[in-house]
Amino acid sequence: MGTATQVKDEALVERLQEIARDLRVTDIEMLTKAGSGHPGGTLSAADMVAALYFHKLRLKPDQPDWPDRDRFVLSKGHCIPIVYAALAKRGFFDEQQLWTLRKFGSPLQGHPDRIRCPGIEAATGSLGQGLSMAVGMAIAAQLDHQPWRVYCMVGDGESQAGQLWEAAMLGWTSTRWPRSGGTSAGTSARSTGTTSPRSWTRSTRRRTSTIAARRSSRTR
Numbered sequence: 001m002g003t004a005t006q007v008k009d010e011a012l013v014e015r016l017q018e019i020a021r022d023l024r025v026t027d028i029e030m031l032t033k034a035g036s037g038h039p040g041g042t043l044s045a046a047d048m049v050a051a052l053y054f055h056k057l058r059l060k061p062d063q064p065d066w067p068d069r070d071r072f073v074l075s076k077g078h079c080i081p082i083v084y085a086a087l088a089k090r091g092f093f094d095e096q097q098l099w100t101l102r103k104f105g106s107p108l109q110g111h112p113d114r115i116r117c118p119g120i121e122a123a124t125g126s127l128g129q130g131l132s133m134a135v136g137m138a139i140a141a142q143l144d145h146q147p148w149r150v151y152c153m154v155g156d157g158e159s160q161a162g163q164l165w166e167a168a169m170l171g172w173t174s175t176r177w178p179r180s181g182g183t184s185a186g187t188s189a190r191s192t193g194t195t196s197p198r199s200w201t202r203s204t205r206r207r208t209s210t211i212a213a214r215r216s217s218r219t220r
Protein backbone atom coordinates (compact mmCIF):
# COMPACT_ATOMS: atom_id res chain seq x y z
CA MET A 1 0.00 0.00 0.00
CA GLY A 2 2.86 2.35 0.94
CA THR A 3 4.51 1.70 -2.41
CA ALA A 4 1.31 2.33 -4.37
CA THR A 5 0.84 5.69 -2.60
CA GLN A 6 4.45 6.54 -3.31
CA VAL A 7 4.06 5.81 -7.06
CA LYS A 8 0.87 7.87 -7.19
CA ASP A 9 2.59 10.81 -5.47
CA GLU A 10 5.59 10.57 -7.79
CA ALA A 11 3.31 10.79 -10.81
CA LEU A 12 1.61 13.82 -9.32
CA VAL A 13 4.92 15.50 -8.49
CA GLU A 14 6.18 14.82 -12.00
CA ARG A 15 3.02 16.32 -13.51
CA LEU A 16 3.28 19.41 -11.29
CA GLN A 17 6.97 19.82 -12.11
CA GLU A 18 6.11 19.77 -15.79
CA ILE A 19 3.41 22.39 -15.27
CA ALA A 20 5.82 24.53 -13.23
CA ARG A 21 8.33 24.31 -16.09
CA ASP A 22 5.68 25.53 -18.56
CA LEU A 23 4.72 28.36 -16.21
CA ARG A 24 8.37 29.46 -15.96
CA VAL A 25 8.70 29.57 -19.75
CA THR A 26 5.48 31.59 -20.09
CA ASP A 27 6.61 33.89 -17.28
CA ILE A 28 9.92 34.72 -18.96
CA GLU A 29 8.18 35.25 -22.33
CA MET A 30 5.72 37.64 -20.66
CA LEU A 31 8.41 39.62 -18.85
CA THR A 32 10.52 39.82 -21.99
CA LYS A 33 7.61 41.11 -24.02
CA ALA A 34 6.70 43.60 -21.28
CA GLY A 35 10.33 44.69 -21.03
CA SER A 36 10.20 44.74 -17.22
CA GLY A 37 9.22 42.70 -14.17
CA HIS A 38 10.74 40.44 -11.51
CA PRO A 39 12.20 37.23 -13.00
CA GLY A 40 13.83 35.95 -9.76
CA GLY A 41 10.81 36.12 -7.50
CA THR A 42 8.40 34.84 -10.15
CA LEU A 43 10.55 31.86 -11.13
CA SER A 44 11.09 30.83 -7.51
CA ALA A 45 7.32 30.82 -6.94
CA ALA A 46 6.57 28.53 -9.90
CA ASP A 47 6.54 25.18 -8.08
CA MET A 48 4.22 26.38 -5.34
CA VAL A 49 1.93 28.15 -7.79
CA ALA A 50 1.71 24.97 -9.88
CA ALA A 51 0.90 22.89 -6.79
CA LEU A 52 -1.75 25.38 -5.68
CA TYR A 53 -3.52 25.95 -8.99
CA PHE A 54 -3.22 22.42 -10.36
CA HIS A 55 -3.62 20.35 -7.22
CA LYS A 56 -4.72 22.14 -4.05
CA LEU A 57 -7.10 25.03 -4.73
CA ARG A 58 -10.79 24.29 -5.23
CA LEU A 59 -11.77 26.72 -8.00
CA LYS A 60 -14.23 27.13 -10.84
CA PRO A 61 -12.49 29.04 -13.64
CA ASP A 62 -15.83 29.69 -15.40
CA GLN A 63 -17.18 31.12 -12.14
CA PRO A 64 -14.31 33.11 -10.59
CA ASP A 65 -16.54 34.47 -7.80
CA TRP A 66 -17.90 31.07 -6.75
CA PRO A 67 -18.51 31.69 -3.02
CA ASP A 68 -17.06 28.36 -1.86
CA ARG A 69 -13.78 28.73 -3.75
CA ASP A 70 -10.48 28.54 -1.91
CA ARG A 71 -8.65 31.86 -1.78
CA PHE A 72 -5.03 32.50 -2.66
CA VAL A 73 -3.38 35.77 -1.68
CA LEU A 74 -0.03 36.53 -3.26
CA SER A 75 1.38 38.89 -0.67
CA LYS A 76 4.55 39.44 -2.71
CA GLY A 77 2.38 41.05 -5.37
CA HIS A 78 5.29 41.95 -7.69
CA CYS A 79 5.48 38.22 -8.59
CA ILE A 80 1.95 38.10 -10.00
CA PRO A 81 2.97 37.22 -13.61
CA ILE A 82 3.58 33.59 -12.63
CA VAL A 83 0.04 33.52 -11.19
CA TYR A 84 -1.34 35.09 -14.39
CA ALA A 85 0.35 32.25 -16.30
CA ALA A 86 -1.37 29.70 -14.03
CA LEU A 87 -4.76 31.43 -14.23
CA ALA A 88 -4.62 31.45 -18.04
CA LYS A 89 -3.60 27.78 -18.11
CA ARG A 90 -6.56 26.94 -15.81
CA GLY A 91 -8.90 28.82 -18.15
CA PHE A 92 -9.72 31.95 -16.13
CA PHE A 93 -8.97 34.06 -19.22
CA ASP A 94 -7.62 33.69 -22.73
CA GLU A 95 -3.88 32.97 -22.94
CA GLN A 96 -3.56 35.78 -25.50
CA GLN A 97 -4.18 38.22 -22.61
CA LEU A 98 -0.82 37.23 -21.14
CA TRP A 99 1.00 39.24 -23.82
CA THR A 100 -0.68 42.42 -22.60
CA LEU A 101 1.20 42.28 -19.27
CA ARG A 102 1.92 45.78 -17.92
CA LYS A 103 0.40 47.42 -21.00
CA PHE A 104 -1.78 50.48 -20.52
CA GLY A 105 -5.42 49.40 -20.03
CA SER A 106 -4.63 45.71 -19.56
CA PRO A 107 -6.25 43.84 -16.64
CA LEU A 108 -2.86 42.18 -16.15
CA GLN A 109 -0.84 44.86 -14.45
CA GLY A 110 2.56 44.55 -12.75
CA HIS A 111 0.68 44.16 -9.47
CA PRO A 112 -2.65 42.32 -9.18
CA ASP A 113 -5.95 44.12 -9.75
CA ARG A 114 -8.73 42.29 -7.89
CA ILE A 115 -11.51 44.16 -9.68
CA ARG A 116 -10.35 43.81 -13.28
CA CYS A 117 -8.59 40.46 -13.36
CA PRO A 118 -10.64 37.26 -12.85
CA GLY A 119 -9.22 34.89 -10.25
CA ILE A 120 -7.38 37.57 -8.26
CA GLU A 121 -8.41 37.79 -4.60
CA ALA A 122 -6.42 40.77 -3.32
CA ALA A 123 -4.70 43.85 -4.68
CA THR A 124 -1.20 43.42 -3.28
CA GLY A 125 2.20 44.92 -3.96
CA SER A 126 2.85 46.97 -0.88
CA LEU A 127 4.91 44.31 0.87
CA GLY A 128 3.82 43.14 4.31
CA GLN A 129 0.07 43.53 3.88
CA GLY A 130 -1.11 40.35 2.16
CA LEU A 131 -1.02 38.06 5.17
CA SER A 132 -3.29 40.46 7.07
CA MET A 133 -5.83 40.24 4.24
CA ALA A 134 -5.51 36.44 4.13
CA VAL A 135 -5.98 36.13 7.89
CA GLY A 136 -9.03 38.41 7.64
CA MET A 137 -10.51 36.16 4.95
CA ALA A 138 -9.80 33.04 7.01
CA ILE A 139 -11.46 34.57 10.07
CA ALA A 140 -14.48 35.50 7.93
CA ALA A 141 -14.74 31.87 6.77
CA GLN A 142 -14.39 30.68 10.33
CA LEU A 143 -17.04 33.03 11.73
CA ASP A 144 -19.44 32.13 8.90
CA HIS A 145 -18.72 28.39 9.29
CA GLN A 146 -17.58 28.15 5.68
CA PRO A 147 -15.41 25.27 4.48
CA TRP A 148 -13.15 27.17 2.09
CA ARG A 149 -9.49 27.61 2.81
CA VAL A 150 -7.10 30.52 2.40
CA TYR A 151 -3.53 30.22 1.21
CA CYS A 152 -1.00 33.04 1.27
CA MET A 153 2.50 33.34 -0.17
CA VAL A 154 4.98 35.83 1.27
CA GLY A 155 8.52 36.72 0.14
CA ASP A 156 11.52 36.03 2.36
CA GLY A 157 12.55 39.70 2.27
CA GLU A 158 8.96 40.66 2.91
CA SER A 159 8.97 38.49 6.03
CA GLN A 160 10.94 41.20 7.80
CA ALA A 161 7.83 43.39 7.91
CA GLY A 162 6.40 43.55 11.45
CA GLN A 163 2.87 43.51 10.08
CA LEU A 164 3.40 39.89 9.03
CA TRP A 165 4.19 38.91 12.58
CA GLU A 166 1.10 40.71 13.82
CA ALA A 167 -1.05 38.95 11.21
CA ALA A 168 0.41 35.58 12.22
CA MET A 169 -0.39 36.30 15.88
CA LEU A 170 -3.96 37.19 14.99
CA GLY A 171 -4.27 34.03 12.89
CA TRP A 172 -3.01 31.87 15.72
CA THR A 173 -5.27 33.55 18.29
CA SER A 174 -8.32 33.17 16.07
CA THR A 175 -7.95 29.38 16.22
CA ARG A 176 -8.80 29.68 19.93
CA TRP A 177 -12.07 31.54 19.44
CA PRO A 178 -15.06 29.38 20.26
CA ARG A 179 -17.45 28.49 17.47
CA SER A 180 -21.11 28.24 18.19
CA GLY A 181 -22.88 25.44 16.40
CA GLY A 182 -20.82 24.92 13.24
CA THR A 183 -17.75 22.76 12.84
CA SER A 184 -16.76 23.48 9.28
CA ALA A 185 -13.83 25.87 9.57
CA GLY A 186 -11.28 23.10 9.91
CA THR A 187 -9.85 24.64 13.05
CA SER A 188 -12.85 23.95 15.24
CA ALA A 189 -11.34 20.79 16.68
CA ARG A 190 -8.55 22.95 18.03
CA SER A 191 -10.96 25.44 19.55
CA THR A 192 -10.11 25.22 23.21
CA GLY A 193 -10.31 28.79 24.46
CA THR A 194 -13.26 30.72 25.76
CA THR A 195 -12.21 34.02 24.21
CA SER A 196 -14.64 35.76 21.88
CA PRO A 197 -13.36 38.03 19.06
CA ARG A 198 -14.62 41.05 20.99
CA SER A 199 -13.09 40.19 24.34
CA TRP A 200 -9.89 39.14 22.58
CA THR A 201 -9.71 42.58 20.94
CA ARG A 202 -10.27 44.26 24.34
CA SER A 203 -7.60 42.21 26.12
CA THR A 204 -5.11 42.62 23.26
CA ARG A 205 -5.66 46.35 23.31
CA ARG A 206 -4.96 46.35 27.06
CA ARG A 207 -1.82 44.23 26.59
CA THR A 208 -0.57 46.40 23.71
CA SER A 209 -1.01 49.61 25.66
CA THR A 210 0.82 48.06 28.65
CA ILE A 211 3.76 47.13 26.40
CA ALA A 212 3.76 50.63 24.86
CA ALA A 213 3.71 52.20 28.36
CA ARG A 214 6.64 50.00 29.48
CA ARG A 215 8.61 50.93 26.35
CA SER A 216 8.06 54.65 26.80
CA SER A 217 9.07 54.47 30.50
CA ARG A 218 12.30 52.70 29.43
CA THR A 219 13.18 55.39 26.89
CA ARG A 220 12.63 58.23 29.33
Ligand SMILES: Cc1ncc(C[n+]2csc(CCOP(=O)(O)OP(=O)(O)O)c2C)c(N)n1
Pocket residue numbers: 038040041042044076078079125126127128154155156157158159
Ligand atom coordinates in the same frame (compact mmCIF):
# COMPACT_ATOMS: atom_id res chain seq x y z
C1 LIG B 1 6.29 48.19 1.45
C2 LIG B 1 7.16 47.97 0.25
N1 LIG B 1 8.46 48.35 0.28
C3 LIG B 1 9.26 48.15 -0.80
C4 LIG B 1 8.77 47.60 -1.94
C5 LIG B 1 9.66 47.43 -3.18
N2 LIG B 1 10.00 46.03 -3.45
C6 LIG B 1 9.41 45.36 -4.46
S1 LIG B 1 9.99 43.79 -4.59
C7 LIG B 1 11.02 44.00 -3.28
C8 LIG B 1 11.90 42.85 -2.81
C9 LIG B 1 11.05 41.71 -2.24
O1 LIG B 1 11.87 40.63 -1.83
P1 LIG B 1 11.21 39.26 -1.38
O2 LIG B 1 10.10 39.52 -0.41
O3 LIG B 1 12.31 38.39 -0.88
O4 LIG B 1 10.55 38.70 -2.69
P2 LIG B 1 11.26 37.89 -3.90
O5 LIG B 1 12.75 37.94 -3.70
O6 LIG B 1 10.73 36.51 -3.82
O7 LIG B 1 10.83 38.61 -5.14
C10 LIG B 1 10.93 45.27 -2.75
C11 LIG B 1 11.72 45.76 -1.60
C12 LIG B 1 7.39 47.23 -1.95
N3 LIG B 1 6.83 46.67 -3.02
N4 LIG B 1 6.62 47.42 -0.85
